[in-house]
Amino acid sequence: MKHALSTLALLAALSPLSAGAVEYNQVLPAKSSVAFTYQQMGVAVDGQFRKFSGQLSFDPAKPAAARVSFDVELASVDTGAPEGDAEVAGKPWFNTAAFPVARFVSSGVKAIGGNRYEVAGKLTIKGRTQDVVVPATFTAQGASGVFEGAFTLRRADFAIGEGSWAKFDIVANDIRLKFRIAASGK
């Protein structure tokens, strides 16, 4: 009897986990955000991208099998000022006419304890590809799951801000990207 009770207790304890064993694969753009922060003459300035899309398959029970590819429409940038948006879409920055999309494609996902993961992959912006490792947390929220994380890229690695902007005295090299990606499961 005592044994049966503890088995029940164990099952009860495990049930949230088994309820979470769904595959999350549908990005919910309305509940997601891609934002960035950088230093402009020592002043922290932030902005965001309004349009992005992605494909993913993530089963918390099998993180190593997870895959994700994520596209950000660079022309949807919001720098906080219309002239900034227009400038950043131009040739010295994103050159959105030739390179409309920034793309991240995962190559491997590693669970590093708790709800934390490391997503390795290739980030391509403006025709230049870099290997990046993106830390992310995963939180199940009802029927959907939320991936959150932040990483720093160096804009010079992607030739973002060329010519008169190439020096880092006005716009710093480090750009901090912060994302919140909500996905529904099935």
Place this chain on the structure above:
Amino acid sequence: MKNHYTATAKSLHWVMAVLIIGLLALGFYMQDLPLSPDKLKLYSWHKWAGVTAFLLVLVRLAWRAGHRPPPLPASMPKPLQLAAHGGHLALYGLMLAMPLSGWLMSSAKGFQTVWFGLLPIPDLLAKDKALGDLLQNVHATLAVLFVLILVGHVAAALKHHFIDRDDILTRMLPARPTTEN
């Protein structure tokens, strides 16, 4: 020399005169520039100078509270005396309103002011695009008003000097070595 302003009042007047004329000129010049690193640099300098002017006007108001300025000449008609006081009141009002509206505008636009790139001035408002645009109009309108009142201020000082031939202008000038002890 009783009719002169204090040396402190004169210094504050002339330092702020240079600063304010520079701020107005820079403000009108930089707003139409195409976006470039230089433009962002000028905006930062404008904001730093604006914070400096704001601190100076506070010092100036504190000094003025303790040191009455010399009276206007008795020969001046009452309506003109009133106009002079009204003009000075407007100048003080604008010396406060210009930097305050700039500070609020920067806050609302999401570009914090960091004095000389070192001392962050707290944002008084949350980021709000519509409010930022409104405050930009307020700042620009106040700037035009400031220019008009400054033109009146300078014209009045010159009229006192060359037409009325009184000491209104000279009493704000540095004291001559012969009269200074």
